[in-house]
Amino acid sequence: MAKELEKAGILTVHICTIVPISKTVGANRIIPAVAIPHPLGDPTKTKAQEKALRRTLVEKALEAMQTKLEGQTVF
Amino acid sequence: MDRKLKVVHYLNQFFGQIGGEEKADTAPLKKDGTVGPGLLFQQLLGQEAEIVGTVICGDNHFNENLETAKEAVLELVKGYRPDLLLAGPAFNAGRYGTACGAVCEEVAGRLAIPAVTGMFPENPGVDLYKKSVYIIETKPSSMGMKDAAQQMVGLALKLAKGESLGSPAEEGYIARGVRKNYFAKERGATRAVDMLLSKMKGEPFVTEYPMPVFDRVEPSPPIEDLSQITLALITSGGIVPKGNPDHVESSSASKYGKYDIQTAEALSPETYETTHGGYDPTYANQDPHRVLPLDVIRDLEREGVIRDIYPYYYATVGNGTSVANAKKFAQEIAKDLLRDGVQAVIISST
Numbered sequence: 001m002a003k004e005l006e007k008a009g010i011l012t013v014h015i016c017t018i019v020p021i022s023k024t025v026g027a028n029r030i031i032p033a034v035a036i037p038h039p040l041g042d043p044t045k046t047k048a049q050e051k052a053l054r055r056t057l058v059e060k061a062l063e064a065m066q067t068k069l070e071g072q073t074v075f
Numbered sequence: 076m077d078r079k080l081k082v083v084h085y086l087n088q089f090f091g092q093i094g095g096e097e098k099a100d101t102a103p104l105k106k107d108g109t110v111g112p113g114l115l116f117q118q119l120l121g122q123e124a125e126i127v128g129t130v131i132c133g134d135n136h137f138n139e140n141l142e143t144a145k146e147a148v149l150e151l152v153k154g155y156r157p158d159l160l161l162a163g164p165a166f167n168a169g170r171y172g173t174a175c176g177a178v179c180e181e182v183a184g185r186l187a188i189p190a191v192t193g194m195f196p197e198n199p200g201v202d203l204y205k206k207s208v209y210i211i212e213t214k215p216s217s218m219g220m221k222d223a224a225q226q227m228v229g230l231a232l233k234l235a236k237g238e239s240l241g242s243p244a245e246e247g248y249i250a251r252g253v254r255k256n257y258f259a260k261e262r263g264a265t266r267a268v269d270m271l272l273s274k275m276k277g278e279p280f281v282t283e284y285p286m287p288v289f290d291r292v293e294p295s296p297p298i299e300d301l302s303q304i305t306l307a308l309i310t311s312g313g314i315v316p317k318g319n320p321d322h323v324e325s326s327s328a329s330k331y332g333k334y335d336i337q338t339a340e341a342l343s344p345e346t347y348e349t350t351h352g353g354y355d356p357t358y359a360n361q362d363p364h365r366v367l368p369l370d371v372i373r374d375l376e377r378e379g380v381i382r383d384i385y386p387y388y389y390a391t392v393g394n395g396t397s398v399a400n401a402k403k404f405a406q407e408i409a410k411d412l413l414r415d416g417v418q419a420v421i422i423s424s425t
Binding site: 001002003004005006007008009010011012013014015016017018020021022024025026027028029033035036037038039040041043050051054055057058061062065066067068069070071072073 | 135202297298299354355356357361362365368370398402405413420422425
C-alpha cells in the first residue's frame with residue numbers, strides 16, 4: 001500500500017513492527033514500532049507513559065516526512 | 076545408508092501445539108520427537124530418517140527479537156546434532172514465513188546442514204530468503220500440507236544424501252537465482268528462434284532468463300512545511316467501528332473500510348475494535364490507539380504542527396491479504412486522497 005500511495009504522489013510513512021517485511025514490500029520511510037499486537041503502545045506502562053511513547057513514534061514519522069531520501073530508510 | 080539421518084523440525088507456536096495468538100510471544104523451546112505436522116513428515120521420511128526433535132518459537136517472539144531468537148533456535152537445533160532441518164511449512168503466514176526463512180538460512184549457513192522450508196509465493200518470507208534458502212512452493216493455507224510435506228521431504232532427502240537436483244520447477248522449490256551449466260539438446264540460436272516463433276503464434280513458451288522485476292518507487296520529496304499539510308491515516312491492523320459494519324475479513328481481506336472521524340477526538344474501546352485475526356486482539360481492543368494513533372495526531376493538529384487530519388481513516392486487515400488486493404485498495408484510496416488534497420499518509424501495521 002505504501003508503495004502504491006507513493007507512486008500516486010502521496011508521501012507515505014510506514015510505522016510497523018516487522019521492518020524486513022516493510023522493506024520487502026517497498027515502503028520508503030519506515031518507523032520501527034513497539035510490538036506486533038501493540039505497535040503504538042505498551043500495556044506494561046501507564047496510560048500517560050504510553051501516550052508519550054506513541055507521540056515519540058508519530059513525531060519520528062513527521063520528522064521522516066521532512067527528510068530527503070536517496071532510497072528506503074529506517075528511522 | 077548405514078544409519079538413519081537425524082532431522083530437526085522447526086514450528087511456530089500454533090503448529091507446535093503451544094497455542095494461538097495469545098502464545099505468539101513464546102520463547103524458543105524444544106520437544107524431543109515429532110509435534111503436530113511432524114507426524115506426517117515422519118511418515119514420509121520413512122525408514123531413511125528420523126525426526127529426533129522439534130524446535131518451537133512463537134511468531135511474535137521470533138520477529139520482535141530476530142537476532143536473539145535466531146541464536147537461541149540455532150543452539151537448540153545444534154543440540155540434536157542433526158543431518159537435516161525442516162521448517163514449517165509456513166504457507167501464507169508472514170511472521171511464520173520470515174521465521175522459517177531466517178532459521179533455514181542460519182542453520183544452512185552456520186551449521187552447514189541442508190535446510191528446507193515451504194511457503195506460498197506471496198509470503199514476505201519468500202522475497203527475504205529465496206536467494207539463500209530452499210523454499211518449496213505451497214498453497215496459501217494448511218489445506219496444502221500434504222503436497223508441501225511430500226515435496227519438502229523429497230528435496231530434503233536429496234540434499235542430505237548429496238544427490239544432484241533438477242531445476243527449481245522440477246523439484247518444486249522457488250528459484251534462488253542460481254545459474255547452472257548444462258548441455259542442451261538444441262543450440263542457443265535454435266532455441267531462441269523457437270521461442271520467438273511460439274511467441275508470434277501466441278503459444279506458451281518458457282524463457283531461459285526471466286528478467287528481474289524492479290518494483291521500487293522513488294521516495295517522495297520531503298515536505299517543506301508540515302503546518303500546511305492535511306494528513307491521512309491508514310491501518311492494516313484492522314481497527315474498525317465496533318461491530319465491523321463493512322465486514323472487513325479477519326484474514327485474506329477482500330476489502331477495506333473508510334470511516335468518518337471528523338468529530339472523533341479519540342477512539343474509545345466502547346466504539347472501536349480490531350477485526351484482525353492474525354494477532355492477539357486484547358491490547359488493541361483495550362485501547363485502539365495502540366494501533367491507530369488518532370489521539371496524538373489530534374494533539375499535533377491542535378498544536379498547529381500539522382494543518383489538519385483528513386476527515387476519514389481507512390482500515391484493512393493485513394493478514395494473508397493478497398498483494399493484488401492491497402495494491403487495488405491503495406490505488407482507490409490514493410484517488411480519494413489526491414482529489415481532496417492530502418499530502419501525506421501514515422500507515423500503521425501490526
